[in-house]
Amino acid sequence: MTIIAVVLAVAAALLHVYIFVLEAFRWNEPSTRKTFGVTEADAPVLAPMAYNQGFYNLFLAIITLVGVLMIDAEHTTGTALALAGTGSMLAAAVVLVTHDRSMVRAAATQGTIPLLAVVFLLLQL
Numbered sequence: 216m217t218i219i220a221v222v223l224a225v226a227a228a229l230l231h232v233y234i235f236v237l238e239a240f241r242w243n244e245p246s247t248r249k250t251f252g253v254t255e256a257d258a259p260v261l262a263p264m265a266y267n268q269g270f271y272n273l274f275l276a277i278i279t280l281v282g283v284l285m286i287d288a289e290h291t292t293g294t295a296l297a298l299a300g301t302g303s304m305l306a307a308a309v310v311l312v313t314h315d316r317s318m319v320r321a322a323a324t325q326g327t328i329p330l331l332a333v334v335f336l337l338l339q340l
Contacts (some may be wrong), residue, residue, distance in 0.1 A: 217286065220335035224283050227304055227328040228276040234325070235276065238269030239256045275300045275307075279332075296317050304329035 241247045242265045243258050253261060282296025308326025311318050 216335060216339035220332060221283050221286060223328060223332035223335055224279050224301055227301050227332050228279040230325075230328055231272040231276040231279075231304060235269040235273040238265040238272065240269075240272070242266070242269075244276070275303050279304075294336055294340060298333060301329040301332040301336065305333055308331045 235236070237247045237250065244263050245255075248258050251265075252294065277300075279297050279300030282293045282298070282300060285293030285296060305326050308322040309327070311325065312322035
């Protein structure tokens with residue numbers, strides 16, 4: 216179970232690093248605007264918010280990766296950190312879809328891997 220939990224947690228972290236790159240560095244690119252449903256006119260206005268949000272995603276990824284790296288040496292602490300990161304990713308996806316039902320696809324993209332990671336992290340306790 217631990218190997219599956221670790222693989223899923225790392226995958227969730229890598230996805231959130233990718234989201235960080237999109238929000239913090241590629242926000243004004245046409246492909247990124249399309250991904251987030253942002254018009255060319257709105258992108259510059261939303262850029263500071265996206266930059267900040269990108270760092271939230273990066274921090275969740277870092278917490279998760281630190282937890283994964285600690286699982287062998289400090290199993291309980293590592294699992295707790297990995298759960299804090301992936302659980303927060305999952306919670307953000309739930310907030311996204313409960314705020315705007317049209318964001319189901321985005322929430323599923325953002326939250327499915329963290330959901331699976333949370334399940335397997337809990338199973339390996």
